[in-house]
Amino acid sequence: MGSGEKILKSVHSNRSNNVKSNSKHGIKDVPKGCLAIKVGSKEEEKQRFVVPVFYFNHPLFMQLLREAEEEYGFEQKGTITIPCHVEVFRYVQDMINRERSVNYHNNHHDHRHNQSHNHLVGCFRA
Template sequence: MFPCFNTTTYSSSEKMRKKRQERVVPKGCLAIKVGHEGEKQERFVVPLIYFNHPLFMQLLKHAEDEYGFHHNGGAITIPCHVQHFRHVQGMIHRDSLSNHHRHPPRCFGF
């Protein structure tokens, strides 16, 4: 007879390991939260160079207007609908692809 393995323990530790890996932010990127207050917010990992893009600067300005300049810690929160952010994210990504002098960072996940 084969020995029994506790698959519940293995699967829960595997889930915890995967969750920790998901929380790791690659070098050159920053984790942000997106969503209006009261909505389910989503976590995004974006390259730092995108913070200089005019569209992203508008989102950051909106966050400053909403929350003020001082931050209590944790991830930066962009107060817009997730769908709107994904649209802006796609536009920024396409802009980066049209620039032949730089390759787009790989941490900008969709």
């Protein structure tokens, strides 16, 4: 089981058990198929993002999850917190969304291209 799957399983069990107690904190405004996360480095205020669950299987997002695991462990209580700069996260989010858009377009035209993100490994830490 990969990092993304472990965290999703943990979040799902916490979410199921705490829906009533957290409903006033925004769980209801998270669409089906998405999760709310917090993003921010130590020196900046954390911002809330709602991301689709397919992010949790993407290599770039999985790297962010590994960094969250190193920082906080798997037993985070409540919302997953990603310890990176908000602007870096927005860049990663944009790359994931662009790749998904390209893959969607290519799948409809039977063209397949492998995209490597090896050049980004290690760029998340400040």
